[in-house]
Amino acid sequence: NAGVTQTPKFRVLKTGQSMTLLCAQDMNHEYMYWYRQDPGMGLRLIHYSVGEGTTAKGEVPDGYNVSRLKKQNFLLGLESAAPSQTSVYFCASRDGRANEKLFFGSGTQLSVL
Amino acid sequence: AQSVTQLDSHVSVSEGTPVLLRCNYSSSYSPSLFWYVQHPNKGLQLLLKYTSAATLVKGINGFEAEFKKSETSFHLTKPSAHMSDAAEYFCVVRGTSGGYQKVTFGTGTKLQVIP
Numbered sequence: 312n313a314g315v316t317q318t319p320k321f322r323v324l325k326t327g328q329s330m331t332l333l334c335a336q337d338m339n340h341e342y343m344y345w346y347r348q349d350p351g352m353g354l355r356l357i358h359y360s361v362g363e364g365t366t367a368k369g370e371v372p373d374g375y376n377v378s379r380l381k382k383q384n385f386l387l388g389l390e391s392a393a394p395s396q397t398s399v400y401f402c403a404s405r406d407g408r409a410n411e412k413l414f415f416g417s418g419t420q421l422s423v424l
Numbered sequence: 425a426q427s428v429t430q431l432d433s434h435v436s437v438s439e440g441t442p443v444l445l446r447c448n449y450s451s452s453y454s455p456s457l458f459w460y461v462q463h464p465n466k467g468l469q470l471l472l473k474y475t476s477a478a479t480l481v482k483g484i485n486g487f488e489a490e491f492k493k494s495e496t497s498f499h500l501t502k503p504s505a506h507m508s509d510a511a512e513y514f515c516v517v518r519g520t521s522g523g524y525q526k527v528t529f530g531t532g533t534k535l536q537v538i539p
Contacts, residue, residue, distance in 0.1 A: 356528070413460075
C-alpha cells in the first residue's frame, strides 16, 4: 500500500516554463487536496477535489490549474511559472467520512528561477 | 468562515519539561480538529484528532489535546519533552463552507527542545 505518491520530488524551473505535478493515491479516497508550504505561512490550500471530475478553488488558486480525470490522480499544473511559486507542494487525500485524517505525500520542492 | 490561529510561532522547552502548543479556532459549525507534526524534511503526520466523543484526546508519542468549546481552543500538551519532539506542529480545523468540506491549517509552531 503506497498511500499518496507525489512526483517529482524536486524540480527547478525557469520563469515562464510550465510543468505538471502528479499526485496518486491508492486508497480509493474521494477527497484530494493540493497545498503549498512557505516559511511562516503554514500550509495554504491551492485547489481541492471532492470526487472524480470535480475541482474547486482554495485560498491561493491563482497561477495554478488542476484536473481530476481519474479518482486516483490529482494533477497540479503551472502554465507559466513565476518565482513567487517557489515553494514546497504537498498533496493530501482522505475518504468522505467525517473526521477521517488526511494522508499526505512526501512533498515536491519546486524552485523557479 | 473558519480559521485557526496558532498563538506561538516558536516554542522552546528543555528536555523533560512540559510542552504547551496553543491553538484557537473559529468555525460556524461544530468543527473537526486535528494536530499534525512535521519533522525536518519530512511529510506531515497525524498526531491526534478530535471526534466529539471526548474532549480530552490522546495521540501518539505521549501528546494529548483538550477541546474547550467555551474558549474555542484546542491546545496540544505533553508532560515531558523529548529531543525527538523537535519539529513543526500544525493545528487544523475542518468544516463546511459553501457545501464543501474545507481544511484550514494554522501557520505552524516550531518546537525546539534544548538538551
